[in-house]
Amino acid sequence: MSFIAVVPAWNEEGAIGRVVDEIRAYDVAATVVVVDDASTDRTADIAEAHGAKVLRLPFNVGIGGAVQTGFRYARDEGFEVAARLDGDGQHDASELDKLLEPVLAGTADLVIGSRFVDPGGGYRPPFARRTGIRLFARLVSVLGGQKVTDTTSGFVALSRSGIELFAVEYPHDYPEVEATLVALRSGLRLAQVQVEMRERQAGTSSITFVRSLYYIVKVMLALLVASLRRYPRLQAARR
């Protein structure tokens, strides 16, 4: 089955080359699409030099808008399986095997690389962040009617149905939590696999205190609205 890796990147010239290399090391035949969210450094050129296809956004649209560009590409080019990995190198391409397995087996449409499936997992974030992650996981579990352990993970795999949904419905900023709920409400089958995440390889995280406040409030509102909206049931459309 045709596989595409979607890698959103904004000013990741220090990490992007290695990210592309690692995905190609996992699967030489893989199409790697780096979505360059109007970087001001050499991210796009480096990605291209390492053999990725590069989608260059004319101005910064935010992580969600960037990821969605990749999903639109995947939809338009007819890919059947997609994975999203972040351009900072925190997602380990050697774990793609685990992540893609449920999609390839036809048992899931959205596979979340979760840090918390396994209670004894190595990742233990600082208190504030852990509380936030847990709160969102609870909320999405309740509103979506299925237990979700990690809704803030950007390491995910999608089936064709998942690609088609996210090509149309994907929030533009801080998208992961809301997208998980939208997927559940649209009838996508969810699977979760334990993954480890690495410290970022280069550059700086975009999360600051004020932004995390905005993050929390925005996501709560988005979840509320998403549970009031109607979404087309994809499960019913599939034979």
Place this chain on the structure above:
Amino acid sequence: MTPLRASIAGAIASIILILVVVELVRGRRLKERYALLWLATGVVLLILSVWREGLNTLAGWFGVTGYPPAVLFAVAILFIFLVLLHYSTVVSRLTDENVDLAQRIALLEEKLSRAPPPVD
């Protein structure tokens, strides 16, 4: 009772608002679509300024007994809220359309870079 001067000032201000909006539309610096709410604001404020009985009655309904022109302010603020809320929806729509266009450009440019060079 509304002081006469307050009514006159209100009427003049409303007329100026209406004239400015009409002029902006005439000069194509404001689209009719976005002028309508402003015009409605001007007209309603003008009516309430000129029709002094009406303003008093309205004030009575809302229990504003001391100073009826306060209702004029309240109505003006209400309309400003409406205009702003309307603009927020417009900005939201433009944001979505903008992102959609940016994504299309990125996708088209990638397609273009793959296409064989045009044959003359």
